[in-house]
Amino acid sequence: MKLNYQVPKTTYLSLDTTSTRTKPHAVKPLAQSIRLSVITQFFPPDFAATGQLIEELVRQLGQQGVDVKVFTGQPGYAFQSTSAPAYEQAGLVQIKRSRTSQMWPKRIRGKAINGILFMIRAVLHLLKNCRRRNIVLITTAPPFLPIVGYLAHLLFGMSYICLLYDLYPDIAVELGVISRRHWLTRLWHALNEQVWKHADGIIVLSSAMQERVANRCPEVANKISVIHSWADSNTIVPIPKSKNWFAMKHRLIEPFTVLYSGNLGRCHDVDTMLEAAILLRDEPIQFVCIGNGAKREILIQKVQELGLTNFLFLPYQDRDVLPYSLTACDLSLVSVSPGMDSLVAPSKLYSALSAGRPIAVICPKQAYLNQVIAEAGCGATFENGDAAKLANFIRLLQQDRQTAERMGKAGRRYLQTHFTPEIIAGQYLTVLKQCVFKG
Secondary structure (H helix, E strand, O other): OOOEEOOOOOOOOOOOOOOOOOOHHHOOHHHHOOEEEEEOOOOOOOOOHHHHHHHHHHHHHHHOOOEEEEEEEOOOOOOOOOOOOOEEEEOOEEEEEEOOOOOOOOOHHHHHHHHHHHHHHHHHHHHHHOOOOOEEEEEOOOOOOOHHHHHHHHHHOOOEEEEEOOOOOHHHHHOOOOOOOOHHHHHHHHHHHHHHHHOOEEEEOOHHHHHHHHHHOHHHHHHEEEOOOOOOOOOOOOOOHHHOHHHHHOOOOOOEEEEEEOOOOOOOOOHHHHHHHHHOOOOOEEEEEEOOOOOHHHHHHHHHHHOOOOEEEEOOOOHHHHHHHOOOOOEEEEEOOOOOOOOOOOOHHHHHHHOOOOEEEEOOOOOOHHHHHHHHOOEEEEOOOOHHHHHHHHHHHHHOHHHHHHHHHHHHHHHHHHOOHHHHHHHHHHHHHHHHOOO
């Protein structure tokens, strides 16, 4: 049998611009000339990963001297609060929160309507601020938000960069939500091409996404930049389970614990994990799923029907708890459904690397994740449906803790040299400079 692995208190905003990581002399004169507007529907105290990543990004850019203004909505997925300050400022970073509609927030149609209303507010915001900003970074949260950048360009002559977290309508087509030949699919593709052609830059999260966009619209191939997500290795540090209060609280110290932390959504493969858990049901191995998503309740129902006792389901954890919940395991699990490998890039991978635990990835054979895991030497990858090999890998690590420890350390080293907030913010700053000072 061949396995593909190598051994080698909550606050709304934490923009501490006095951080010792960035010295005053490190601020570049060119960065000080960038007046950046960031448009995203989700931002802390929302627990959505995209919002938390954007917060860390703008904090780093602010430390580099970039004047940043974030336009976002009121929290829709927060733990304790349904409202946050309408305005905040920390150093060169300003946060403006618009009123957010929450009509049927758990239904696709409701999310679409809420997103459209936010998009309209974003256009009005740019109308008021177009002369004060010289570049706009537009995220795909919600998926059709980049249209705002295109409108701002047509109406106000603004320069904009598209940050593509996910590729729509391709995901909706792959999931069977809408047909490939539907008029809405064709319209969305046509709009995407116009948005991309007029953008000054396009940022994607993986080489597979880069290839997908370039194939769809070859004219924009030279303006696409691949910039990965990241994790803060100073916040998420390896904690032994024996000293981890979260592991103690949920009785995870003794059993070998396999952790899936994050969205259990339509783009993620939970069936292979379930089949592996069935094979391991009589062994001292515990599966823990932390998070929410469209497949969560379905998975819970299947676990109950099968009478499995080796699953524990927990809700999303507060940001302050993540350093403990992410390290309350012996193995981290990441998954992508078939057909989704070039459409999404799971951000949970990077926090798992930072946690210093080995990683098992369930993904298609051609997925870029195979290369990342192999280069890092931090675990193994398994094709969708190959539950037997996944179960054997879990057994291997359960019996050989030294190998597991070496893999975990290798993954953390790889993150620290490739995917820290400082490294990634520097890559964003390079793209911003190229777009603002292209003349």
